[in-house]
Amino acid sequence: MIYVFWGALIAVAAAMVGFVYRVIKGPTIPDRVVALDALGVALISIIALLSVVMKTQFFLEIILLLGILSFIGTVAFSKFIERGEIFERDDNNH
Amino acid sequence: MSPVFLIFVPMLAAILVPFLFKKIKNMHTGWFVLAIPLALFIVYASFVPVTMKGEFIVSELQWIPSLGINFISYIDGLSLLFSLLITGIGSLVVLYSIYYLDKNRESLHNFYVFLLMFMTAMLGVVQSENLIALYLFWELTSISSFLLIGYWFTRDRSRFGALKSMLITVFGGLLMLGGFILLGIMGHTFSIRELIGQTPELASNPLFILALVLVLFGAFTKSAQFPFYIWLPDAMEAPTPVSAYLHSATMVKAGLYLVARLTPIFAVSSTWIWLVTGIGLFTLFWGSLFAAKQKDLKAILAFSTVSQLGLIMSLLGAGSIAYHVDNAANSVFKFAAFAAIFHLINHATFKGSLFMIAGIVDHETGTRDIRKLGGLMSIMPVSFTIALIGSFSMAGLPPFNGFLSKEMFLTAILALSDFNLFSFDGLGSLFIVFAWVASVFTFVYSFYFLFHTFAGKHKPEELPKQAHEAPFGMLLPAGILGLFVIMIFFIPNVVGNAFIKPAVAAIQPFLYQTPSDIDITISAWHGFNTEFFMTVGIFLLGGLLFWTLEKWRKAYDLVPNSLNSLYDGMRYMSETGANRFSNWYMTGYIRTYLIYIFTFLIAAVTGTLLLKNAFVIDFESVSSISIYTIIVIVILIAATTAILFARSRLTAIISLGAVGFSVALLFVIFKAPDLALTQLVIETVSVALFLLAFYHLPEISRNEVRMRFRLRNALIAFGVGVTVTLVALASFAQKAFPSISEFYKETVETEAGGGNIVNVILVDYRGFDTLFEITVLAIAGIGIYGMIKLRLSRKENKLENK
Numbered sequence: 001m002i003y004v005f006w007g008a009l010i011a012v013a014a015a016m017v018g019f020v021y022r023v024i025k026g027p028t029i030p031d032r033v034v035a036l037d038a039l040g041v042a043l044i045s046i047i048a049l050l051s052v053v054m055k056t057q058f059f060l061e062i063i064l065l066l067g068i069l070s071f072i073g074t075v076a077f078s079k080f081i082e083r084g085e086i087f088e089r090d091d092n093n094h
Numbered sequence: 095m096s097p098v099f100l101i102f103v104p105m106l107a108a109i110l111v112p113f114l115f116k117k118i119k120n121m122h123t124g125w126f127v128l129a130i131p132l133a134l135f136i137v138y139a140s141f142v143p144v145t146m147k148g149e150f151i152v153s154e155l156q157w158i159p160s161l162g163i164n165f166i167s168y169i170d171g172l173s174l175l176f177s178l179l180i181t182g183i184g185s186l187v188v189l190y191s192i193y194y195l196d197k198n199r200e201s202l203h204n205f206y207v208f209l210l211m212f213m214t215a216m217l218g219v220v221q222s223e224n225l226i227a228l229y230l231f232w233e234l235t236s237i238s239s240f241l242l243i244g245y246w247f248t249r250d251r252s253r254f255g256a257l258k259s260m261l262i263t264v265f266g267g268l269l270m271l272g273g274f275i276l277l278g279i280m281g282h283t284f285s286i287r288e289l290i291g292q293t294p295e296l297a298s299n300p301l302f303i304l305a306l307v308l309v310l311f312g313a314f315t316k317s318a319q320f321p322f323y324i325w326l327p328d329a330m331e332a333p334t335p336v337s338a339y340l341h342s343a344t345m346v347k348a349g350l351y352l353v354a355r356l357t358p359i360f361a362v363s364s365t366w367i368w369l370v371t372g373i374g375l376f377t378l379f380w381g382s383l384f385a386a387k388q389k390d391l392k393a394i395l396a397f398s399t400v401s402q403l404g405l406i407m408s409l410l411g412a413g414s415i416a417y418h419v420d421n422a423a424n425s426v427f428k429f430a431a432f433a434a435i436f437h438l439i440n441h442a443t444f445k446g447s448l449f450m451i452a453g454i455v456d457h458e459t460g461t462r463d464i465r466k467l468g469g470l471m472s473i474m475p476v477s478f479t480i481a482l483i484g485s486f487s488m489a490g491l492p493p494f495n496g497f498l499s500k501e502m503f504l505t506a507i508l509a510l511s512d513f514n515l516f517s518f519d520g521l522g523s524l525f526i527v528f529a530w531v532a533s534v535f536t537f538v539y540s541f542y543f544l545f546h547t548f549a550g551k552h553k554p555e556e557l558p559k560q561a562h563e564a565p566f567g568m569l570l571p572a573g574i575l576g577l578f579v580i581m582i583f584f585i586p587n588v589v590g591n592a593f594i595k596p597a598v599a600a601i602q603p604f605l606y607q608t609p610s611d612i613d614i615t616i617s618a619w620h621g622f623n624t625e626f627f628m629t630v631g632i633f634l635l636g637g638l639l640f641w642t643l644e645k646w647r648k649a650y651d652l653v654p655n656s657l658n659s660l661y662d663g664m665r666y667m668s669e670t671g672a673n674r675f676s677n678w679y680m681t682g683y684i685r686t687y688l689i690y691i692f693t694f695l696i697a698a699v700t701g702t703l704l705l706k707n708a709f710v711i712d713f714e715s716v717s718s719i720s721i722y723t724i725i726v727i728v729i730l731i732a733a734t735t736a737i738l739f740a741r742s743r744l745t746a747i748i749s750l751g752a753v754g755f756s757v758a759l760l761f762v763i764f765k766a767p768d769l770a771l772t773q774l775v776i777e778t779v780s781v782a783l784f785l786l787a788f789y790h791l792p793e794i795s796r797n798e799v800r801m802r803f804r805l806r807n808a809l810i811a812f813g814v815g816v817t818v819t820l821v822a823l824a825s826f827a828q829k830a831f832p833s834i835s836e837f838y839k840e841t842v843e844t845e846a847g848g849g850n851i852v853n854v855i856l857v858d859y860r861g862f863d864t865l866f867e868i869t870v871l872a873i874a875g876i877g878i879y880g881m882i883k884l885r886l887s888r889k890e891n892k893l894e895n896k
Contacts, residue, residue, distance in 0.1 A: 050762065058767035065771060069778050 002053070009049045016042045033077045040070025096153040098167035100137060101217045104130055108210035115203035123202045124192035131184035131213060138169075138177045145171045145596040148608035152223065162284055168223035171596020171609060175435065176220035176344075176351055178593070179442050183343045184213055186571035190450055191335035193568040194457060205245060205333070212238035212340065219348050225274040225284040232270070232312070235345050236263045242340060243332040255328035258661070262325040263315050270312020270352075276305035277359075290358045290603070297362045306360050309352065310369055317349025319407060320377040323400040324657050330392040334453025337392055342399050342445035347438060350403065353410050354434070354601045361414035371411030371510070371525070377404025379528045382535035386542050386643070387650040391452040391462040394543050395445065398488065401536060402441045405503060408529075409434035412506045416602055426509040428598075428605060432590075432614050433502035435597045439589065440487065440495040440582060447575035448484040448543070451477050454568055455547060460558030464543075469552030474563045476573070478548045483576040489540035490533065490632065495582035498616055500533065504625040530628060537636030542643060586616035689810060696813040699821060709820060712827030722763050730756045743788055751781040768852045 019042060022035035044066050051059045107130050115123045144151060150170040157164050169177070188209070195202060215238055218231030237260075244256030274284070280299045281289045289296065296302055313319075318326040329341050340346070353370060360366040381401030388394045413431030454477050455470065456462045471478045487494030490501075507529045511522030554561065563569075582589050595609035606612055639646075679690075703709045733752035740746040754777030761770035838851055838859065848854040856864050 047762070056765075058765075059762060059770070062762070062767065062771055062774065065774060069774070073778070 005049050005052050009046065009053070012042050012045050012049065016046075029077075029081060033074060033081070036077075037070060037074040040066060040073070044070070096155075096167075097141075097151055097169060097221075098153040098155045098165055100134060101165070101167060101221060102214055103134060104210040104217070105214035108207045108214075111206045111210065112203040115206075122192050122197045123206055124188055124195070127206045127210065128185060128188045128192070130210065131181045131188060134217075135178065135181035135185055138174060138181055141169055141174055142178075142592055145169070145174045146592060146609060148596065148599055148606075148610075157227070162224075162278075163226045164224055165218075165227050166223035166285070167221040168287070169221060170600045171593070171598070172351070172354055172435075172600035173220045175439070175593045175597045176347070177217055179347075179439070180213060180216045180220070180344050183339060183442060183446050183575075184209075186446065186574060187335045187339040190338070190453070190568060190571040191333070193565050194335055194453055195333065205242075208238050208241040208245070209336075209339075212242065212345070216344050216348065220351055223286050225277060225286065225289075228286075229267070229271050229274055232316075232348065233264070233267050235316075235348060236260060236267055239263070239329070239340050239345055242336040243329045245333055245336065246331070249331065251328075252331040255325075255331040259325035259329045261665075262322055266312045266315025266322065269308045273305045273308030273310075273312065276301045276308065280305065286355065286359075293359055293362060296359060303363065303365055306363055306366055307369075309356060309360070310366075313349035313352045314373060315349070316352075317346050317403050317407065318377075318400050319349070319373050319404060320380050321657055323377060323381065324661055326400055327388075327393050327396040330390070330396050334392070334449060334456065337395075338446050338449030338453065341396065342449050343442040346399060346403055347406075347442070350406050350410065350434075350438060353407065354431075354597075357410065357414050357431075357601050358603055361417040367411050367414050367418075369411070370414065371408050374404045374407030374409070374411055375507075375525055375528050375532075377401065378408060379404070379532040379535075382532040382539065385539035386535060387647075387653075389464050391455060391464055391467075391543065391547065392449070394464070394539055395448055395452060398536070398539060398543075399441075399445060401532065402437070402445070402488075405532075406434050406438050406441065408525075409437065409503060409506055410601075412510060413601065415510075416605060426505065428602060428612070429502065429509075429614065430506035431598050431601045432594055432612070433499055433506050435594045435601075436502060436586075436590070436616070437499035439593065440499050440579070443575045443578045443582070444484040444487040444494070444496060447480055447572045447579070448488070450568070450572035450575070451481040451484065454564040454572070457568070458559065458564050459561045461556075464546050466553060466556040467547045468550035469548070470561060471548040473552070473561050474548070476569050477564060480569070480572045480576040481544055481548060483579050485540040485544040487579045489537045489636070490629065493583045494579050495586070496579075498583060498586055501625050501629065502616070504529070504533075504628050508624055530632070533628075533632045534636045534639065537632055538639045538643065541636070541640045545640075590614065590616055689806070692810050692814050696810070696817050699817050703820060703824065708828070709824050710827045711823050715826075715829075720763070723760070726756050726759050726763060730760070743791075747781060747784045747788060750784065751777060754781070766852075768850070 016039060019035045019039045023032050023039070026032040026035060044063050047059050047063055047066070051057060107127070111123060111127065114126050141151060148171075150168060152169075153167050155165040155167075188206075191205070191209075195205060212235060215231045215234035219228055219235060222228035222231060240256050240260040243259055244252050246252045277289055277296075278284045280296050280301055281292055283289060315322040326341060326346065330337055332341070378401050381397045381399075381404055385394050385397035385401060388397060409430045411430075412427055413429075413434055416427040416431070419427060452462065454474070455467065458474065459467065459470070461467065483494060487496035490496045507526055510525050552561075591609075595612045595614075598612055599606045599609045679686075730753060733749045733756060736749040737746045737753070740749060754773065758770045758773040758777065761767075761773055838855060842848055842851045842854050846854045846858045848858065
């Protein structure tokens with residue numbers, strides 16, 4: 001049974017290499033952002049698999065956190081690409 | 095009233111002076127001040143019968159008893175003599191200053207406060223029995239002298255003179271403090287009498303010579319001995335009453351007092367005798383040589399003071415020899431201490447009056463330049479008479495007191511050639527030559543001072559003022575001193591019994607039981623002996639030299655005034671040198687300072703490791719390394735290397751993020767979930783902040799080509815890395831105690847009621863740290879908010895982003 005998890009780990013790692021290639025190469029910025037988002041998801045799966053391999057449940061919080069961070073990061077980057085800034089100011093700024 | 099309080103009377107009176115000056119306008123403030131030294135003089139004079147019997151008066155005021163530091167007033171013959179000089183001449187000087195300083199134009203409240211402060215300081219110096227209290231008063235004399243020299247503070251020369259005298263005397267004072275502390279360490283007491291009691295033990299102490307030299311530094315700087323005399327001529331910028339009081343009669347004699355007071359401790363050492371006698375004689379010679387060169391009346395008197403102080407100093411040194419000869423009571427060296435004290439009194443009288451005359455001449459003609467003066471004899475007959483008495487006494491002519499002390503001086507110096515200890519023989523005759531030549535020059539400058547001021551042709555066109563005789567009040571104090579000069583010549587033994595013998599008994603306590611044991615009588619005539627012929631020689635050669643003064647005056651121009659230029663050069667060098675030094679190492683670049691810090695770290699830590707043999711590696715307790723760890727470490731190293739060799743900043747930032755995330759992964763592997771959580775979040779936020787900073791970089795430097803390689807930086811970085819690694823390995827190998835964590839593991843459930851050991855430590859066992867880390871975070875947040883919002887330099891509210 002454990003070999004299944006090992007295999008999955010290797011597969012996810014290989015996928016990550018692919019994502020990293022896209023981050024470095026990716027002709028446009030949206031390409032890179034999508035690749036980064038995918039990398040985040042891949043990290044989540046790696047930690048989940050590692051928790052299974054190490055037989056511990058202490059890292060489940062990290063998975064949640066990574067999910068949030070990855071989402072926020074992607075949204076922030078998207079907004080940056082679309083509007084040019086992340087936090088908008090009020091017009092009657094004080 | 096206990097005598098120790100008398101010391102502080104002038105200081106307390108000084109508090110009232112500004113009020114008197116402000117409130118009572120139509121009366122000169124000096125009249126109120128005059129009462130204080132006069133009253134003190136009378137009180138001190140009433141102690142004379144006590145000290146004449148060889149007894150002393152001690153009174154104590156507790157100051158810091160736990161450290162053995164107290165104000166102890168110890169009045170024996172020596173301190174009483176000085177106290178009488180201080181208060182007596184103090185009264186005369188205050189009287190003189192009433193007429194000298196105008197009550198409408200001068201800031202008298204300052205003047206008399208400084209003067210009274212000085213009086214307290216000086217009384218404290220001569221009466222203190224405790225070395226530390228003595229030092230306190232000693233520095234107080236330096237400070238009040240500084241204030242008095244700089245009294246006309248709008249003049250450049252006054253400030254220069256004040257600073258110079260301050261620097262030199264405080265330099266000596268600090269060294270003297272060192273000597274005092276050494277004495278305190280050696281004798282376990284600061285009390286002078288107790289130290290005198292344990293002289294033999296002190297002399298065998300290795301610190302003895304060092305203490306001796308340090309104390310002498312203080313005495314020599316204060317008493318203007320060679321080569322520290324240079325401040326005294328520049329101190330002549332002070333008002334003349336100050337010059338008369340401080341720089342001839344009292345303060346410059348503080349060094350002499352110290353030498354005399356500590357003679358019983360130090361006289362056993364040959365270094366003491368050599369230094370005191372040698373430096374004193376050389377100062378005598380040097381000062382007399384330069385006095386005739388001066389063109390300013392007060393400068394002549396200043397160099398003459400230097401020279402006469404050297405004379406007294408050399409006599410004190412010769413008096414110390416009495417501790418080394420057998421049958422001292424019959425030897426001629428006991429004579430030297432007597433002559434020293436005698437001349438000290440004489441010098442105070444005639445020099446005080448001469449300074450007052452110089453002040454009168456300045457006051458009534460408007461100049462002190464001796465080239466413009468002349469022919470004042472018929473215009474100022476009274477001043478001339480007093481000046482004649484003073485100058486003739488200074489030159490050593492009968493029937494004035496200077497004659498007597500000069501004869502005694504020659505006797506003592508002649509005796510030096512018979513003294514054989516400490517390889518004195520041979521040099522003794524050199525001393526005689528020095529002393530004799532100095533006496534000749536003393537004769538020359540005394541006549542030069544007198545006759546070039548009062549004789550010759552009157553030059554009214556060169557004088558700023560119409561010359562006329564001084565008011566009676568100004569002549570009175572000078573006249574009283576002149577009267578003393580003559581009186582002492584005719585009744586020297588009265589003075590000798592009342593003041594000199596008790597003082598000598600204090601300097602040489604081992605030789606005499608009571609002052610009346612000293613069987614010295616002063617006589618004006620003691621037959622046709624060597625001294626007599628030497629005196630005749632002085633008169634003849636001195637007269638000849640004075641007669642031909644103008645002919646050889648040009649020779650003086652060849653003598654450079656190198657000691658003053660040495661002082662100026664030293665000040666210039668220390669200023670520019672210190673400037674250059676700090677400019678050299680304080681470059682203003684953080685990188686330079688970081689290089690200093692890291693180099694020091696490497697040197698200090700590896701040095702300590704090597705010196706203490708602390709470098710040990712122990713592989714016994716190392717645990718096995720898993721494969722994940724190796725992989726993560728490889729990633730970590732790769733990412734770190736990428737930072738160093740990155741072409742663009744963006745790559746560096748991303749690599750830094752990679753480092754952070756791999757550290758988080760390490761935390762996962764080493765089973766620290768809380769740390770991993772925090773590390774992830776913080777790393778994300780800080781990478782975002784780095785990106786923010788990067789985004790706002792100016793266009794030009796945004797894409798800088800990679801960091802340049804510098805060998806020095808590389809070496810230092812390598813060194814720091816190796817150092818830290820060594821320390822980590824060494825400290826891992828030498829764990830002295832087992833960890834405390836077992837306690838936490840056992841009690842986290844029972845004591846704290848928690849399951850997460852990290853969190854329980856953070857908020858329960860050691861919650862205090864957490865509190866302040868929260869505070870740090872709050873401060874950082876407020877700081878950032880403040881930096882962004884608060885723009886005091888730019889008034890208009892401008893948007894940063896747009």
